Amino acid sequence: MIKEVIIKGVIKIKPLKVSELNNYIKKIFSSDMILSNIQIEGEISNFKKHISGHLYFSLKDNNSLIKCVMFRGDALNIVSNLAEGQKIIAEGYVSIYERNGEYQLYIKKIKDNGVGELYEAYENLKIKLENEGLFESRFKKELPFLPSNIGVVTSPTGAAVHDIINIINRRFPSCKITIYPSLVQGMNAPKEIIKALKFLDNNEAIDLIIVGRGGGSMEDLFCFNDEDLARCIFNLKTPIISAVGHETDFTIADFISDLRAPTPSAAAELAVPDVEHLSHNLNSLYYDLKNSFKKHLRYRENSINIIKGELKYNNPYLKLRNNRQDLDMLLKDFVSSTDNNINEKFKSLVSLENKLQLLNPLLALENGYGILTNKDGDIIRSVESLKLNDIINIKIKNGELKVILKEIKKES
Amino acid sequence: MDMEEKKLSYEDAFKQLEDIVEKLEGDKSSLNESVELFKKGVELYKYCNNLLSNAEGEVKVLLDNSNDSLIELDFLGEAEGDSF
Numbered sequence: 001m002i003k004e005v006i007i008k009g010v011i012k013i014k015p016l017k018v019s020e021l022n023n024y025i026k027k028i029f030s031s032d033m034i035l036s037n038i039q040i041e042g043e044i045s046n047f048k049k050h051i052s053g054h055l056y057f058s059l060k061d062n063n064s065l066i067k068c069v070m071f072r073g074d075a076l077n078i079v080s081n082l083a084e085g086q087k088i089i090a091e092g093y094v095s096i097y098e099r100n101g102e103y104q105l106y107i108k109k110i111k112d113n114g115v116g117e118l119y120e121a122y123e124n125l126k127i128k129l130e131n132e133g134l135f136e137s138r139f140k141k142e143l144p145f146l147p148s149n150i151g152v153v154t155s156p157t158g159a160a161v162h163d164i165i166n167i168i169n170r171r172f173p174s175c176k177i178t179i180y181p182s183l184v185q186g187m188n189a190p191k192e193i194i195k196a197l198k199f200l201d202n203n204e205a206i207d208l209i210i211v212g213r214g215g216g217s218m219e220d221l222f223c224f225n226d227e228d229l230a231r232c233i234f235n236l237k238t239p240i241i242s243a244v245g246h247e248t249d250f251t252i253a254d255f256i257s258d259l260r261a262p263t264p265s266a267a268a269e270l271a272v273p274d275v276e277h278l279s280h281n282l283n284s285l286y287y288d289l290k291n292s293f294k295k296h297l298r299y300r301e302n303s304i305n306i307i308k309g310e311l312k313y314n315n316p317y318l319k320l321r322n323n324r325q326d327l328d329m330l331l332k333d334f335v336s337s338t339d340n341n342i343n344e345k346f347k348s349l350v351s352l353e354n355k356l357q358l359l360n361p362l363l364a365l366e367n368g369y370g371i372l373t374n375k376d377g378d379i380i381r382s383v384e385s386l387k388l389n390d391i392i393n394i395k396i397k398n399g400e401l402k403v404i405l406k407e408i409k410k411e412s
Numbered sequence: 413m414d415m416e417e418k419k420l421s422y423e424d425a426f427k428q429l430e431d432i433v434e435k436l437e438g439d440k441s442s443l444n445e446s447v448e449l450f451k452k453g454v455e456l457y458k459y460c461n462n463l464l465s466n467a468e469g470e471v472k473v474l475l476d477n478s479n480d481s482l483i484e485l486d487f488l489g490e491a492e493g494d495s496f
Contacts (some may be wrong), residue, residue, distance in 0.1 A: 145423045169469070174464075176469040176471075177469065179471065181473060181474070279461075282426065282429075288433045288437075289429065289457065292433055293449075
């Protein structure tokens, strides 16, 4: 026997229990590099969703089949409903279900067979809603300038919610934030998001909503391409900002929201203004107010001063004094001009006297001339008035003569 | 501050304040008017300032109660659950 054992290369051991065997096989499977992390392509068949949330089905191709299980925690992340006959790529590990001695594929993640189908669904929905006009800018609601309470629909853990809170608190500390936690990934996410949005929309205190999540794969973000969610967002009374993934990710929720923020942080920046910036503007306006009022008062003061100056200038007493001075000046002018006048007159008088002097007949007598007068005393200027024997008076330098006219000769 | 101004939005109040400053700088108002404008301007400034420096805002989180109602709690950022 021993010889036989050695020849065949088999170690002979005591009989094992079934469970021991299955346990042994399980260990071997889990230590295998390929089986412990594998992707399987296949078609879904015999699909069952258990009440516990676990999914049971088989994957098959034309020749073969493997049993599959997907536990609830992993199944939550599935983007769209799985259906009989659907081709998928499943990611997980192969292990033994010891109770039945069956090996099966434990699926952690399902990739829809090609992102192409997701993209097609996204494109179709986008075109449909666009044709209905739901993306038009006239439907976009204006965001409040200073929101008082911002509703946030996102996962309560993860970076997105912290980014949003931190940035809002930094920029505008007095703003309240109400977080409605929600799934933001997987099939059930749209329903939860819709519920959260409707609740916040009906809360009067909430005047702005942010919905979103951090970055992820297209499948991760795909819940934001849900038609019901899109219509819910469209019908909200409260303005809403979408903030899904990264800057390069576009979802239907982005197109239908009132404003699309490239990231959750950016949504917070867009939601509230920077209080320091506002304060600065306000204070500089207040400074202008005080300044312009001061300027106004100064202007009034100047006007008053000008009027005061005019009043002073028009003081009647001052005018009287000025008039008096004018009068004095006038008098002085008058006096001086009168003096001038007299002088002039005096001068002409002197010259007249000189002329008169020249005409004095007595001056002629000095030179031996005489003045002839008739008996009436008239000066004789011609022979015509004379007759012979007329008595003629002759006045000469130192006396008078009475002579009788003895001859008259008239010159022709 | 009267009730009407209580409902006034920050932008509207700020705009009014800007208009008042512009009017005052225009030098066209009478002394009485300008005093009134200035008083109104100071009120608007206080109103705006008050809007900017209100008490610290709270962060609340809504949690589903078992009987389909919601409870409001202070958000501590340490909630248990799946993280995305």
